[in-house]
Amino acid sequence: MKGARTRQSILERAVDLASTDGLEGLTIGRLAEELSMSKSGLFAHFGSKEELQLAAIEAARERYITEVFRPALGAERGYPRLQAICRGWLDYVRRGVFPGGCFFAAASFEFDGRPGPVRDAIVATMDTWIGALEKAILMAKDEGHLRSDVDPALLAFELNSLFFGANFAFHLRGDQQALAKAEAAIDIRLRGVAKKGRRKVA
Amino acid sequence: MKGARTRQSILERAVDLASTDGLEGLTIGRLAEELSMSKSGLFAHFGSKEELQLAAIEAARERYITEVFRPALGAERGYPRLQAICRGWLDYVRRGVFPGGCFFAAASFEFDGRPGPVRDAIVATMDTWIGALEKAILMAKDEGHLRSDVDPALLAFELNSLFFGANFAFHLRGDQQALAKAEAAIDIRLRGVAKKGRRKVA
DNA sequence: CCTACCGATCGGTAGG
């Protein structure tokens, strides 16, 4: 019980560290020092650095679902929910849910050229996310909110690209208009596929 | 003269290594080993790891300009050149100009949460790139190829997002339709801002 | 451009 709580607090810190320094830049020594515990004591919770990385990915996924994705499911299915996901994503960038910017964008670009179990876990997480986005689009089609010729896989690709682009412009470039641009771009795209009577995004 | 050649060959290797392992993951020891030279011999060319990282960013920028950007300038200014930049970018992803995927996307997401001279150099490089993209869009407006209400900063944001999204879908997810999706998304967006008579992207 | 070396830190282990 206590072990599980300790493990969870280690992972929250690990996720924050990895979002700024990367999953490889995350080291057991610094993580232990920040938590004021011994390296070996922390290490005992995971058994290897790779297991720590995999557990951090899972913890980041849970944080993302709790803070960003699940709240959007409160909106009614169809266009409103798709809007809620988009607005929630931009808010996620603004709020800095991960201190070093989007954990998943960072992990994706860190591991896109390297094989191994960590990469595989990132790919699986991103496949699930893109799948969830496609499903929200498909629901909006089924509800008759989007035109029937909309390609969910294509639109999900576009929205995800704009999300990552917003993270890039906001966190790296410090573009003060980053979120306004992303919102405008999403608005343009969604208006292009919405059926009449559904025109506003913001 | 010979020193400059050695330095250049070190940097080409450094850029390749950094594109897969990151600019922090790039180590002097492994780089020296791959080049069959001593660590200190290599080190003498740069003086510090940070200088090596800065030189690698500059070398990557030169490779990008030579392989991707300059060829697109061969197309006539306006819509054709904007198309050429877009097509060149997707081809750049497909060809794997950097073995670990786009060097700049990786570096951007690696350093977006960390201060310092390396981050500053990445920001400056990306600002220049986005500025060049905006300029190409502005030229297309000036030539009368794009509608006069087009916002170059917004369209540059959108195109760059799709470029990075294509890199993500292709290199991380291994999505076989990644480039086709990116091409379709770019086509949709450019057709939306093109003046009549300019409708084809591919 | 080399050999030889430095202190610090890495992931990980032994033993409790």
Next chain:
DNA sequence: CCTACCGATCGGTAGG
């Protein structure tokens, strides 16, 4: 969860 330790590798230096 700790102390005490391991070999390997890190960035960097001395001296040539």
